[in-house]
Amino acid sequence: MFKRRKSLALAAAATSAVLVASGCGGGGDESGGGEREVTWVIETLPGAWQSISSAGGSVYVIQTLSGILPSTGGWLPDAVTYEYDMDVLAEEPTLINDDLDEGPFEFSFTLADDAVWSDGEPMTGEDLRVTWMMSAGPAEGYCNGCDSRLSTNPDQVEDIEVDGKTATVTLKEGQANAEWMGLFDSHSVAGGFLPAHLAEENGLDVDDPDDLGEYFAWMHSERPEWSGGPYQIVSGDLENEVVKEPNPEWFGDEPGLDRITFMFNTDEGTFVNAFSNGEIDGGSPSSYNEDVFTQIDELQNATTTIGEGAAWEHVDLNLNNEALQDVELRRAIFTAIDRDEIASRNYGAGYPDYELKNNHIFGNDSPYFVDHFEGESQGTGDVDAATEILEEAGYEVGDTLTLDGDEVGPFRLRSTDSVVRNTSLQLIQAQLSEIGITTNIEVTDDLGGMLAEADYDIAQFGWQGNPYFVTSGSQYWGSDSGSNFGAYSNDDVDELTDEAANAPDLDTAADHMNEAMESLVPEAYVLPIMHEPYYSFVNSDRLAGVEDNLHSSYRATYNIGEWTLAD
Amino acid sequence: MLVYTMRRVLGALPVLVLASILTFVMIDVSGDPLADIRMQQPPPTEEVIQQAEERLYLDRSMPERYWLWMTGIGGNGDIGLLQGEFGPSTQGPQYEIGPAIVERLWTTLRLVGAAMIFALGLAIITGVISALRQYSKLDYTLTFIGFLALAMPTFWLAGIMQAGGVKFNQLVGDQVFATIGDGRFRAEGQPLGDQLLNAFAHMALPTIVLMLISFASWSRYQRTSMLEVMNSDYVRLARAKGLRNHVVIRRHALRTAMIPLTTVVAIGVSSVIDGAILTEYVFQWRGLGDFFITAVDNNDSYALMGWLLLSGVIVILANLVADLLYGVLDPRIRYE
Secondary structure: OOOOOHHHHHHHHOOOHHHHHHHHOOOOOOOOOOOOEEEEEEOOOOOOOOOOEOOOOOHHHHHHOOOOOOOOEEEOOOOOOEEEOOOOEOOOOEEEEOOOOOOOOEEEEEEOOOOEOOOOOEOOHHHHHHHHHHHOOHHHOOOOOOOEOOOHHHHHEEEEEEEOOEEEEEEOOOOOOOOHHHOOOOOOOOOOOOOOHHHHHOOOOOOOHHHHHHHHHHHHHOOOOOOOOOEEEEEEOOOOEEEEEEOOOOOOOOOEOOEEEEEEOOOHHHHHHHHHOOOOOEEOOOOOOHHHHHHHHOOOOEEEEEEEEEEEEEEEEOOOOHHHHOHHHHHHHHHHOEHHHHHHHHHOOOOOOOOEOOOOOOOOOOOOOOOOOOOOOOOEOOHHHHHHHHHHOOEEOOOOOEEOOEEOOOEEEEEEOOHHHHHHHHHHHHHHHOOOOOEEEEEEOOHHHHHHOOOOOEEEEEEEOOOOOOOHHHHHHOOOOOOOOOOOOOHHHHHHHHHHHOOOOHHHHHHHHHHHHHHHHHHOOEEEEEEEEEEEEEEOOOEEOOOOOOOOOOHHHHHHHHOEEOO | OHHHHHHHHHHHHHHHHHHHHHHHHHHHOOOOOOHHHHOOOOOOOHHHHHHHHHHOOOOOOHHHHHHHHHHOOOOOOOEEHHHOEEOOOOOOOOOOHHHHHHHHHHHHHHHHHHHHHHHHHHHHHHHHHHHHOOOOHHHHHHHHHHHHHHHOOHHHHHHHHHHHHHHHHHHHOOOOOOOOOOOOOOOOOOOHHHHHHHHHHHHHHHHHHHHHHHHHHHHHHHHHHHHHHHOOHHHHHHHHOOOOHHHHHHHHHHHHHHHHHHHHHHHHHHHHHHHHHHHHHHHOOOOHHHHHHHHHHOOOHHHHHHHHHHHHHHHHHHHHHHHHHHHHHOOOOOOO
16 A cells, blocks of 8 residues: 555645545554565556457566466576476476377376365366367367467367366377477466366356357456465456455465555656655566666666567568569668667667577577577678679669669668667668668558558568477468568478477477578578567565566566565 | 527537547548557467457448447447447457446546646636736736646646655655555555545646646636726726625626636636546556547557547537536526
């Protein structure tokens, strides 16, 4: 609760009649002293109470549900270590069969005997089965009305057999998944798993697609009174704040706080005042705001961290444009673009340790990282090299770039209207003018529409990364992918990315993916720039135990059960 | 008066319908309601997008959608203004526009209501004082303050007030003012005094901002109007009859001088609602202003239509109330 003292009531009384009434009312210092409560800020309103649906599919929903949803595990902040949640699981999940010649790909999860929901009902394999059915795509037919935003992994599943606390998952014939352990972990579409028994309590049969659709809608629209984590939601809504208190039925280590308020504040510009005023004790925003970060960083009681976030910026060329079908022109364009200048101008002040992204899929600290831009001129801003490429290909470089006497371009250079992207577009425009290419900057407020209609020649936008990678390649560059906006097509890349998606283990999948990038990079289709930095801040006088997990949608709330008051 | 009121209400209906057609068309061509879904990573399947299109009636033509929005005929029971349904939201099937508007209306009314009452009171007092002490130091001071408030952009004033609130708290060593949110869940279950204190802490700064925006112009109108009335014949006559000065001012001058202000305040309701958009955003109040911004951000056509319709109704109602108030303030005006 907002801190106050009686003495201040008198001061306030002088300013308003409302305060006079308040002063007479008595009140007291409820929030001082022994109360272990903090306020955490989330910078966007969550769209729903669950994250499976397209409306609820955001990190803000996931973070709002931190400490509520149980999950089978997740990647730790180092992005290398995967940790199973051994409070929830009785044992590490078992990979029963990964040899497709022997039979279908099969694995199982067994939940801990003492794992229960906040109403005392035991967690069972049925919870996993119902979560899977709601996460699967509409075409699977388990649920009418479920609009899972990410059904790739659930759609691979043929069946889940339940035996009490154990759920045995069988994939469809011929399908493998090196990331099988993630089906119900904190990175999954549900952010964990949901209770099944509440469906029956609501008179719904989960095996009836209409009933399951109703349960799905109920889950997304009703504030969860249930919990399978260290905290439970006691009050709040999706527009103002959500208040959490310890779950008395929690079967793991006792949480360190009595009350955590998640405040939704959509104006990042107000964070500094609110933090200074003690109204918020921390946050881990999903976008980088240099002003806010540097101002908070200067505050005495603030502990801040900053690092490579999950989203990465890149420049894409649209191969539907006839001129851009020439790979030499594409290579010259990417060579003339100076990635370092773009990165340093945008992020250098707040994050001077930035690193350029030299691998489309793997971060610089990933064990699978291979530098695909080593020795490449692309992204260096080397005008001489770009000019050489063009002249060798028959272009004439002058004030205006021409081919057979005709001007090449002008090109439409597009992105959304943000500070970072505006700066980028202006730099790219200036850099390309060095090789005689004219670009016209056009910003859009409908990036989705712009990309879907391939309404650009050169575009800068971002992808959201994830420690799970096996399907990313086919999504970004697959000839049939809806996200391959610039119409790139290469049979070798298609084959390699398909093999990565169906590889039996992560090492093999990573090898295929790196091989695909070896073919992709010389074709100059997508030029990665860098990961957008993410920052977190904590009032170190009030809150301890917070650690930002840049690779998780939960971000700093991933270990909410370990948060405590500062000494 | 009833006939007059009915006539005014009926006259307003075609205006509202025309305004709704115009805004529906403008909103419809302004963006893709499914842009956010299409941009999700990894992208959702075609079935999911198709499902969303059907849910939002995007598989119908624009005129069909308007007809649906107005009547609900041919819809799925979640659309049709005449049936009390505002339509589906891009913010998901769980998001109901009607209840959201009602809840947010209450939030905004708290803020706007308090601000207007304080602004009106302050404008009348300062306007009258300025008029009675014309060209005095006090008049110049109040005039200066008025123009200063008039010149300040809302978002800037709000930011200044927030910073000022934080400074004040630091100065007194306690948290008197809150800078974000309306704190509705913070005092749940607490004693009444605490709840009122909590409400004050969250309400004070945004109310002052909204109040200052309106007060400035209103006080100038009140001053001008008061000066005009004070120089009129009937006031001179009242003085000649030997009535005391305060009686002349209160009973004879002030009532008449408030008629122009009533008009200005009625028209000013829309300005206060506009001001509330920025004020609510800066102070993070989930009122109608924030509802509007969220709807724009989400390309939520039906939510925007609901907001615009409500704004139109409020402005029309405010003007109607002003017309009726003329009769109360000036006995010569009758609505036969």
